[in-house]
Amino acid sequence: xxxxxxxxxxxxxxxxxxxxxxxxxxxxxxxxxxxxxxxxxxxxxxxxxxxxxxxxxxxxxxxxxxxxxxxxxxxxxxxxxxxxxxxxxxxxxxxxxxxxxxxxxxxxxxxxxxxxxxxxxxxxxxxxxxxxxxxxxxxxxxxxxxxxxxxxxxxxxxxxxxxxxxxxxxxxxxxxxxxxxxxxxxxxxxxxxxxxxxxxxxxxxxxxxxxxxxxxxxxxxxxxxxxxxxxxxxxxxxxxxxxxxxxxxxxxxxxxxxxxxxxxxxxxxxxxxxxxxxxxxxxxxxxxxxxxxxxxxxxxxxxxxxxxxxxxxxxxxxxxxxxxxxxxxxxxxxxxxxxxxxxxxxxxxxxxxxxxxxxxxxxxxxxxxxxxxxxxxxxxxxxxxxxxxxxxxxxxxxxxxxxxxxxxxxxxxxxxxxxxxxxxxxxxxxxxxxxxxxxxxxxxxxxxxxxxxxxxxxxxxxxxxxxxxxxxxxxxxxxxxxxxxxxxxxxxxxxxxxxxxxxxxxxxxxxxxxxxxxxxxxxxxxxxxxxxxxxxx
Numbered sequence: 001x002x003x004x005x006x007x008x009x010x011x012x013x014x015x016x017x018x019x020x021x022x023x024x025x026x027x028x029x030x031x032x033x034x035x036x037x038x039x040x041x042x043x044x045x046x047x048x049x050x051x052x053x054x055x056x057x058x059x060x061x062x063x064x065x066x067x068x069x070x071x072x073x074x075x076x077x078x079x080x081x082x083x084x085x086x087x088x089x090x091x092x093x094x095x096x097x098x099x100x101x102x103x104x105x106x107x108x109x110x111x112x113x114x115x116x117x118x119x120x121x122x123x124x125x126x127x128x129x130x131x132x133x134x135x136x137x138x139x140x141x142x143x144x145x146x147x148x149x150x151x152x153x154x155x156x157x158x159x160x161x162x163x164x165x166x167x168x169x170x171x172x173x174x175x176x177x178x179x180x181x182x183x184x185x186x187x188x189x190x191x192x193x194x195x196x197x198x199x200x201x202x203x204x205x206x207x208x209x210x211x212x213x214x215x216x217x218x219x220x221x222x223x224x225x226x227x228x229x230x231x232x233x234x235x236x237x238x239x240x241x242x243x244x245x246x247x248x249x250x251x252x253x254x255x256x257x258x259x260x261x262x263x264x265x266x267x268x269x270x271x272x273x274x275x276x277x278x279x280x281x282x283x284x285x286x287x288x289x290x291x292x293x294x295x296x297x298x299x300x301x302x303x304x305x306x307x308x309x310x311x312x313x314x315x316x317x318x319x320x321x322x323x324x325x326x327x328x329x330x331x332x333x334x335x336x337x338x339x340x341x342x343x344x345x346x347x348x349x350x351x352x353x354x355x356x357x358x359x360x361x362x363x364x365x366x367x368x369x370x371x372x373x374x375x376x377x378x379x380x381x382x383x384x385x386x387x388x389x390x391x392x393x394x395x396x397x398x399x400x401x402x403x404x405x406x407x408x409x410x411x412x413x414x415x416x417x418x419x420x421x422x423x424x425x426x427x428x429x430x431x432x433x434x435x436x437x438x439x440x441x442x443x444x445x446x447x448x449x450x451x452x453x454x455x456x457x458x459x460x461x462x463x464x465x466x467x468x469x470x471x472x473x474x475x476x477x478x479x480x481x482x483x484x485x486x487x488x489x490x491x492x493x494x495x496x497x498x499x500x501x502x503x504x505x506x507x508x509x510x511x512x513x514x515x516x517x518x519x520x521x522x523x524x525x526x527x528x529x530x531x532x533x534x535x536x537x
Contacts, residue, residue, distance in 0.1 A: 042107065054293050055112055056407065077101050078401075078456075081420045081428040087397060087467055088427070095463040097456045098399075098429050104440040105433075111405040114438025115295075118188035119180075128194045130185075130205065134214065135236055139368065143229050144214035145237075146185070148193055148203035171243040173465070175201040176234065176271075178250035178258050181224065182302045183211020188277075188437045188451075189251060195454050202241065206233050208257070216310050219317045223337055224253075224283055225385030226371055227261035234261070238270045247461045248274045251437050252408070253286075255279030255400075256387040262398065263390025273464040275399040275457045278406055278437045281416055284382040287330045289410045296329065303332060330378075338375045391419060391426070397464045399427045401453050403434030429456060 050057055080098050082088045091098060103109055130146035137143060175196045179189055185205060193203045209229060210216035222229060238246060248271050250258040255276035262269060280286045291299075304324055307314075314320050323335040375381035383389070400420075404412040412430065420428040431439065431452075439453040 046107065046110070050112070056292060078429045078431045078452075081417060081430060082426070083421055083424045085424040086471075087424065087464070090467045091427070091460070091463055094466070095456075095459050097452070097459050101431075101452045101456070102442040103431060103433050103452060104442050108440055108443075109433050111403070111407050111433060111435035111438070114435030114440055115407055118435070118437045119186050120298075128190060128197055128203070135233060137209070137229055137232055139218055139220065141209045141218045141220060141229070142215055143209050143233060144207040144212060145233060146205040146207065146212075148197050148205075171241070172200050172202050173245035173247060173461075174237055174241050175203050175461075176237060176246065176248040177203065177205045178230070178248065178254040179205065179207065179212075180251060181208060181253040181256065182299060183208055183306065184302075185212065186251070186437070191451060192249065192251075192454050192457070196458060199458060202244070204237060206230060210310065211306060216313070219314055221307075221314075221318070221336060222257075223371060223381070223385050224287075224333065225256045225260040225387055225389070227257050227264055228368065228371070230257050230261045231265065234270050245272050245465055246270050247272055247465070249457055249461075250274075250276045250279065252278050253280045255281070256283055256385070259387040259394075259398070260385070260390070262394045262396065263388070264393070266390075266393040267395035269396060271396055272468060273397045273399075273461050275401070275460055277401045277439075277453050277457065278403065278409065278434075279387075279400050280409065281388060281400065282410070282414065283386050285410055285414060287333060291329070292407055295408055299329065300326070300332060303329075307336075334378055334381075338378055338381050388416065388419065391423065394423070394425050397425055397427065397460075397468075399429060399457065399460045399464075401429045401431075401434075401439070401456060403431050403436070403439065405433050406436045408436040 047057065049055075077100055078098060080088075080092070104114075107113065128148050131149045133145045133147060134142050135145055177189055177193060179185060185193075189205065193205070196203050207214050208222055209218075210221060234246070234248075248258055256279075258274060258276060259279070259281075262271070262274060307320060307323060311320050311324075319335045323332050326332040326335055370384060375384070402409075402412065402415060406412075415428070415430075417428070420426045434440075434453070437453070439451055441450050441452050
């Protein structure tokens with residue numbers, strides 16, 4: 001009998017526990033306790049996983065706090081660091097996403113989860129389709145341009161009620177996307193392409209030579225900050241869309257090419273505005289900094305797989321064997337571009353018309369200049385490839401979006417903040433969390449565009465373009481007014497001269513000509529410089 005009762009109790013035990021659990025869930029205090037317990041258990045499991053994988057637990061420059069102590073905290077939103085100017089004031093008035101955003105908290109806001117999901121995870125369920133086009137470079141190389149060919153329903157109104165940059169125009173703007181230097185269209189870039197296409201942009205993705213399946217037709221791999229291919233691609237896109245606004249966005253290490261291009265071209269660039277998401281601003285520091293082993297081996301594996309496709313063609317020109325044996329990004333880069341297999345004679349170094357070690361023709365070597373020859377050492381390599389080497393020449397607004405917990409970049413304390421505080425063309429939006437090209441929004445703010453960086457970048461391009469249009473319109477209006485005043489002054493001068501000639505016979509006195517209209521520049525209350533696009537080349 002006792003065994004029978006015990007068996008009954010054991011059979012009723014699951015039902016009793018389920019009944020007690022249902023009663024407990026009706027009590028708010030019990031639900032709160034369960035939530036805290038589950039989050040704490042998940043946190044401990046995640047900490048153990050990060051310790052096993054040797055991943056840093058960072059939140060800004062401090063150790064990430066457990067969810068119990070941070071669940072009640074809210075992000076202060078992005079901080080806009082820039083030099084006070086008319087553009088900065090205009091952005092603060094019309095671009096609310098740069099200063100008002102609540103990013104996702106742990107666990108979905110974890111920097112490693114955001115980085116992996118944006119760079120590695122599968123394609124978006126409703127991903128955009130591309131049509132590839134190969135472009136021949138001056139040195140015989142080939143780069144790939146992927147044009148978005150899916151027609152999306154354009155959003156005629158933004159959430160703020162303002163028009164998107166590409167709406168209601170017969171010549172939609174062109175958005176040029178530049179991926180990471182190791183190539184490939186990441187999910188982050190596909191989501192950005194999708195949102196841009198919905199807002200009316202003509203989207204085109206620029207692929208570096210030898211990446212993303214594009215053929216390597218010359219025995220030359222572009223250096224980290226070499227923007228020669230991008231320059232020719234921009235000119236080609238401009239020739240196809242001569243009446244459209246041309247803007248560019250880069251992600252991660254691809255920003256080195258974009259920033260180098262903007263600095264080298266200066267005011268003669270075809271771009272109206274640009275943005276860089278999680279950019280590598282200091283290239284040498286990035287290569288020399290210690291990256292978490294999991295990310296370092298992942299990037300190295302991808303680079304080595306690309307290089308292994310061309311080992312037979314590049315061996316004897318580049319030190320590919322040493323590059324394939326390298327264990328760090330610096331060793332890989334230095335082996336390819338700073339360690340030639342043959343010694344360059346001094347006469348060859350001084351004569352650009354002579355054939356280079358990289359199998360280039362004399363014409364191609366002349367066009368490439370010093371880049372046709374390997375760098376003498378690591379320092380000289382960065383003398384010609386540092387992304388911000390010509391930052392003072394940049395003449396278009398550039399927005400850089402960075403996160404303090406980015407696991408792929410050096411700490412936020414190493415950012416060149418002085419550049420953004422002194423140069424009116426550079427603006428920095430710095431967030432506490434976001435990972436590398438992540439920036440997921442909090443669940444309460446998620447919409448169709450659930451990535452804050454995409455919203456901020458597209459809104460910045462629209463607002464910056466509107467600002468430059470108004471500035472140029474005001475400049476032309478002011479110039480026209482000065483020309484009118486000048487013509488009036490000339491007319492009054494001619495009339496005075498005619499009157500003096502008529503009176504000369506009677507009075508023999510020459511009347512003093514009236515001065516022409518004076519310029520009103522000194523009376524204009526504005527910035528110490530004029531926001532006007534000028535073309536010097």
